Amino acid sequence: MEGTRLDLERIRAAREVIDPVFLDSPLYRCEALEPVLGCAIDIKLETANPVRSFKGRGTEVVASQLAGSDSRAVVCASAGNLGQALAWSGRDRGLDVTVVASRFATTTKLDRIRALGAKLELVDGDHELARERAAAIARYDGIRLLEDSLDLETCEGAATIALELLPGMQLSDRPVVLVALGGGALATGVGYVLKSLAPAVEVICVQPLGAPALTRSWHQRRVVTTDTTDTIADGVAGRIPIPEVLDDLLVVADDAVLVQEASIVTGLRLLLDHAGLVVEPSAALGIAAVLEDRDRFAGRQVFTIVCGSNVDQDKYRRWVGL
Template sequence: MQQTRLDTARIRAARRVIDPVFLDTALYRCEALEPHLGCAVSIKLETANPVRSFKGRGTEVVAGRLAQDGPRAVVCASAGNLGQALAWSGRGRGLDVTVVASRFATRAKLDRIRALGAGLELVDGDHELARERAAAIARHEGIRLVEDSLDIETCEGAATIGLELAATAPSFDAVLIALGGGALATGVGHVMKALAPGVEVICVQPAGAPALTRSWHRRRVVTTAATDTIADGVAGRYPIPAVLADLLVVADDAVLVEEASIVAGMRLLFEQAGLVVEPSAALGVAAILEDRDRFAGRHVATLVCGANVDMDAYRRWIGAPLHPS
């Protein structure tokens, strides 16, 4: 395997500093989905934890190191999930956490960041403007800036999911991973290539936020002027070069899916698995819906990566009352 920034030994060590509440999440075959998707599907459920997303794995590594020998104040930009996770991990270690987010971010995510005790600054723009503001705060105040996907701790924390998946391989032959900033995809992808190289690593991104997928296909950073997707957690415009370099090593493919397929995926996960998920978490199911022939007869694992969703919007998207069938 070619080199990435990640290290499998450090990933194993990360498991020892992450609160067990985030570890060993459920992985189960969801037979109720299979008639609708035409393949065997296993779900890796990363939402049954205090921040309802996988991000806590990475922030536990970041906050643990800061509590030992780093600055006691930290700032990050977040679409919502990283901010919640950093607030939760920082609160337990006495860190002063500031989160910068777009004022157009999902209200439930912003409310939860505040409830977890972090300072919250809102900007009149998208996530990229929030990243710029967070960097400015870090420079001005001399505090730690956490940059999701660029900071290796966020990738290696997420990569512990890969250790859990690899322990069950070869029960499945492909894994579908939501692609946003890239921490989840590069982390899990690194472990799959190191420990379960027979598993195909497929990254999935909305067609309305295609920057990193386009970059992967062209093997160079491609930016976009705007994003247009309900999957706010993966709606970046400026891929990080170091992350792209890792992704080029560990991903076998990167695909784009339409908004209608994301909504259909959310609806299927609700109706057939009893799961309320945010749009980013339905990307894997959306990819199967759009390319059934590719996955027919295969056993696919998909990562359900977040469940922080505005419930009014969710009801509109799935068009149903909240009572699983």
């Protein structure tokens, strides 16, 4: 597919360097959810791995490159999941990993970053401030800056998920894939593979109404920023879209929708009650999208990528009423 930064051969090659623990994640039809949602729903479970999110696919590509280079230090900004994944991928390869995060990030995620041996620096602001600080560290120390969604390794690592989705699709059923939209690595990667190999598949990006920047940018075909975010889905709460990522997304996504917080909470509860899954709010965005537009998905084969399960347990209990 022309018009994007991604490459199918690099994506296939990425599978060769990604630790198998992140590959071939469970994909199954969740029949228990069908009476509630009114459609066939297939779950791609990206939480059954050591970092409990899809981010390890991308960091494995980055870490394998750095392990064979002269520079073995790397810094990233993270809401939590990328930092955990980079720490895990770098640990056994002897890399020096620094993660910059907001002091207000999910405590569970921050604790895990420390436990995996990375240096953690906290900033008194949101993820955008963490990005600025990570870039400053990279410039000052002369080390690799890993920028989620901007760096192709993060997109093309995530894209390997789509290679695993395709064999389970019945193209005659007008399948649709619902992808959580934050920085854009997951959406652009998955969307690129699907549109390259099965263009009939509909790719819909889902973002919280309280963090709408990239969705608004997609609809207006230009970068639209916001001053603040207000959502429980901290993993997708960006304010300043990356122009190169938006360019890719405009090519590979069929639609981008916003969902309300109440629908996200209901999605969390449904995944717990009917699928036995404890997930973070970002992972419930696909279910939320179905809840808000049932007619659109009725009678179709719907895939949702459950992208992470690193959640603050106290907050989670309050959300789902435990």
